[in-house]
Amino acid sequence: MNSSNLKKLNCVIQHARKSPFYKQRLPTQPLTTIQELKDIPLTTKEDLRQHSPNGLRCVPNEDLYQYHESSGTTGNPVSSWFTKEDVYHNAKQIASCGIQFHDKDIVLIRFPYALSAAAHMIHEAVQLKGACVIPASGRTTSTPFTKIVDLMKKLDVTVLSCLSLQTIMIAETAEILGLNPKDDFPHLRAICTAGETLSPARRQLIQEIWGIPVYEFYGMTEIGTSMIDCKYQNAHVLDDDFIVEILDDSLTEDVQPNEFGHLVITTLKKDATPMIRYHTGDRARLRDDTCLCGRKQMIEIRGRSDDTLLIDHKKIDIWDIEEIISYLPCRRFWRAGVDQQKLKIIIEKEQETDHVSPTFQCLLEAKFDIPMQIELVPTGTIYNREKLISNGLNTKPKYFYSGDELNVR
Numbered sequence: 233m234n235s236s237n238l239k240k241l242n243c244v245i246q247h248a249r250k251s252p253f254y255k256q257r258l259p260t261q262p263l264t265t266i267q268e269l270k271d272i273p274l275t276t277k278e279d280l281r282q283h284s285p286n287g288l289r290c291v292p293n294e295d296l297y298q299y300h301e302s303s304g305t306t307g308n309p310v311s312s313w314f315t316k317e318d319v320y321h322n323a324k325q326i327a328s329c330g331i332q333f334h335d336k337d338i339v340l341i342r343f344p345y346a347l348s349a350a351a352h353m354i355h356e357a358v359q360l361k362g363a364c365v366i367p368a369s370g371r372t373t374s375t376p377f378t379k380i381v382d383l384m385k386k387l388d389v390t391v392l393s394c395l396s397l398q399t400i401m402i403a404e405t406a407e408i409l410g411l412n413p414k415d416d417f418p419h420l421r422a423i424c425t426a427g428e429t430l431s432p433a434r435r436q437l438i439q440e441i442w443g444i445p446v447y448e449f450y451g452m453t454e455i456g457t458s459m460i461d462c463k464y465q466n467a468h469v470l471d472d473d474f475i476v477e478i479l480d481d482s483l484t485e486d487v488q489p490n491e492f493g494h495l496v497i498t499t500l501k502k503d504a505t506p507m508i509r510y511h512t513g514d515r516a517r518l519r520d521d522t523c524l525c526g527r528k529q530m531i532e533i534r535g536r537s538d539d540t541l542l543i544d545h546k547k548i549d550i551w552d553i554e555e556i557i558s559y560l561p562c563r564r565f566w567r568a569g570v571d572q573q574k575l576k577i578i579i580e581k582e583q584e585t586d587h588v589s590p591t592f593q594c595l596l597e598a599k600f601d602i603p604m605q606i607e608l609v610p611t612g613t614i615y616n617r618e619k620l621i622s623n624g625l626n627t628k629p630k631y632f633y634s635g636d637e638l639n640v641r
């Protein structure tokens with residue numbers, strides 16, 4: 233970290249002490265070295281739950297501009313406040329991403345607009361670049377998948393912005409309606425995804441389906457967007473605005489360079505509710521490797537620490553499973569779990585003739601050194617296609633199931 237960031241960090245620590253939550257937790261004196269950051273306790277999601285909605289607020293009402301909540305399924309929701317400058321600045325950063333929004337773009341935003349931040353931040357970023365937004369929120373009955381396909385087609389949408397799983401569902405819907413995603417949307421030039429881990433294999437799959445590049449944003453409602461893909465589709469930390477730490481399992485030390493660990497983020501430029509050492513719950517690594525864009529470091533986000541399966545003392549995550557799936561004839565919709573000490577992957581067939589021979593499965597087991605059982609099931613088993621085109625489908629991504637759940641049809 234450079235000295236200007238240490239200065240910014242000391243400013244944000246002093247500012248954060250205006251909130252009831254951070255007042256007692258943060259030092260009164262400026263840090264003299266970056267190592268002293270490690271003496272400050274981590275801020276956890278549970279802390280945020282307990283102190284929402286106002287415990288982390290550092291500005292008076294007249295400075296507030298926007299309110300968001302994270303969409304957890306259990307417990308008290310987590311509040312995040314933004315000043316006008318917080319929103320504008322984060323949007324400006326998003327606008328600088330490799331997708332290069334411009335004034336001729338028509339961008340369909342499919343993230344939910346209700347309470348979570350992603351849709352609003354991308355919306356603002358797109359408009360900063362003079363482009364036109366179609367606010368086609370997810371998780372609402374107003375915009376079923378068929379409507380999305382219709383809007384994309386008739387309005388000559390140039391950029392689609394949504395969860396990565398949704399890009400596949402939209403493609404699937406288009407195909408059911410007799411369209412070819414690759415050929416029948418000639419104006420579509422890029423997809424930007426956020427909100428769930430995007431494995432290299434899934435990025436590849438989406439690019440094959442749509443025939444256009446996929447760019448990823450990483451952020452969360454609590455902190456805003458903190459990492460964006462450059463035009464070479466490598467993710468970089470917005471390091472003027474965020475300090476990133478990658479900690480080992482003890483959560484006290486940094487991992488070795490280039491290793492995966494627990495992602496902890498400090499915001500340097502979020503006035504309303506700054507976050508100091510926020511334990512995101514995601515696993516990531518900083519890779520020392522010069523990108524074609526000139527930056528010296530890239531970041532890879534591997535998904536939630538909780539979203540891992542333990543098989544033979546090995547941790548298996550979504551990246552691993554989607555890499556295995558990349559060798560199969562069908563790759564779109566899957567679920568996985570541990571069943572009888574094996575990795576069980578259930579995956580929908582794309583063609584009636586799709587199959588995986590026992591020999592091929594053995595080869596995969598040997599290659600990945602994991603006992604596994606791969607079961608191909610008919611189209612529609614995991615996601616009911618009638619519901620897909622009638623908006624009756626719960627499309628919140630969920631991939632991992634218990635062995636018993638996996639065996640229910």
Ligand SMILES: [Zn+2]
Pocket residue numbers: 462463464465466468523524525526527
């Ligand atoms: Zn780059």
